[in-house]
Every structure is written in structure tokens, then in C-alpha cells.
Amino acid sequence: MSADTSWISFKISVLQLRQLRARILDAIGDENTVLSTQDVLTAYVVHVLHRHLETPITVVTNAAS
Numbered sequence: 001m002s003a004d005t006s007w008i009s010f011k012i013s014v015l016q017l018r019q020l021r022a023r024i025l026d027a028i029g030d031e032n033t034v035l036s037t038q039d040v041l042t043a044y045v046v047h048v049l050h051r052h053l054e055t056p057i058t059v060v061t062n063a064a065s
Helices: 014-028 037-052
Strands: none
Touching: 014 037
């Protein structure tokens, strides 16, 4: 692990994930938008971090495999 990274662990239930996806899709308002589970999890993590950082997050690179 690089010096500027930290390991984090969290649990999110399938129900919470579905509710989060529904809220994001409602906010987007586009019926043609498709969100993967990874999209939703990334949005959640970025949102949590953004709320606690002094500098806004402007770029997200998702390297999930």
C-alpha cells in the first residue's frame, strides 16, 4: 500500500445498496441511466469522503476488477 493511502472497511447490506441505487437514480432523473453495483459503491464512498475532507474531490478513478 502506498504512503498516501489508507485501508478502510465497511459493510453495506443488499437492501441498503438497492435503496442507495434508487435514491441516486431518482436524483439523476434519467430513466435510461444504468448503474452497476460498483458505480453505487464508488458514489457512496466518494460522498462520505467528500463530507469530511477540506478539499473537494474532483476526479474519481475506479479500478475495481
